[in-house]
Amino acid sequence: MLSGQEKESRDCRRTKLIRLGETFVWKPFKMVRPGGILKVVTLISAFLLVAFLAFQLLEINGDFKLPNIISRSLSSDEATKPIKHKCGLSKACPPEHFAFKMASGAASVVGPRMCLEDNLIMSGVKNNVGRGINIALIDGKSGQVIQTAFYDMWGGDVAPLIKFLKEIQNGVIVMMASFDDPATKLNDEARKLIAELGSSSVGNLGFRDNWIFVGGKGIKTKSPFEQHIKNKADTNKFEGWPEVLEMEGCIPKRLN
Template sequence: MRCTVTVRVALVLLTLFTTWYFAGELYPNKVDMKSLRRIFDNKEEEAPTEEKVKFSCGNDKPCPDGYFAFRIISGAANVVGPSFCFDNIIIMSSVRNNIGRGLNIALINASNGTLIKTGSFDMYFTDVKLLLEFLKPVQDGTLVLVASYDDPGTNLNEEARALFTSFGSSYAKKVHFRDAWIFVGGKGINTESPFEQYLQNNKETNKYDGWPEVLEMEGCIPRKTK
């Protein structure tokens, strides 16, 4: 008896879906699969959600002509490395295998947006002289993008801090053990950069065990024309 009932139910369902299929072939504009599914689910059809438009580098707003879009994400604790996007190109990331613990830095030509070079400096183990050798030759008209990962400040001396300050940083003198820091400045800007975020390593407020939360920043940088 139970087997007979099961067969009958199966035949009914087969008939229903066969009818739906041929009706869809004959009257394609009158058959809605979502409506059919609603018969079985007994749920109200959800209104379609409007997909949020993303712009260059996945930013929420477009940049005007003559500006470069950027997005920087700091490292997450000592687990996930930082990421740099500039003019809709990922220039530093774990996938590109050109980031490391400490300070991650990208130098970019502010006139044409081309990448000059990148560097990663472990400020817990690396001699700060390597960082100074990387930064001192930077020429006017060069953008300097920085993101921390794990520990950006242990061996960061006063000379290195002064260099970052000359690039427009307001927080370079405060960066210490396991602080979070992202920054975009440049050689010869002669003003404080509006593109900088900093979080102090504080066990009372840290999101992760021993590290502050991830920092993320997006914006538009004017192309240097002179």
């Protein structure tokens, strides 16, 4: 038989003190049975065993190895990205060709743009364009820019343009774009020199027409890279000027 004091001590060990406001309440502890602990240990062990076996199976099958899964995921992401071509072309150029994209000026406000092999070579941002005819000379073998210039065909003189055209060497690619007015001061001699570069439209180029052209010194045929739109009041997009012209393509490299 337990004495009253021993019984009270045993009951205290089975209780816990809970504070509620300013009072204390004695609440009996719930004893954890050994069988409950065993069940928890068994469940944890089973989970770890299943996880271990799963990873073993994944390692056996090489296609499901973690590095392969990550690599496949990255490849899938890359495949969904849009392919960017040089100068923003709609498709890539074949080997031994230069990618280009260009636009004429817009009225007398926005200057022309020329891009070659993903390099912006003439634009208002580069501050190397002006009213009249804008010209870029490109090495036909390397694609390097030799020179850029513009000649005012409204208030300027055609003589410097003629001199410039006569000095172009064989094998040089010539890119031209209009801005504002490309033709008022353009005489027959200048038109003939540009026609010899492969232009078909320069003979009809008039006041405030829009025009873009890619040719070359020593070309034997007419260039396929040319666009021309007349300045006509009933078709002009801007007041006094036609719409902007844009063109892209692939220029064959000079191989000899």
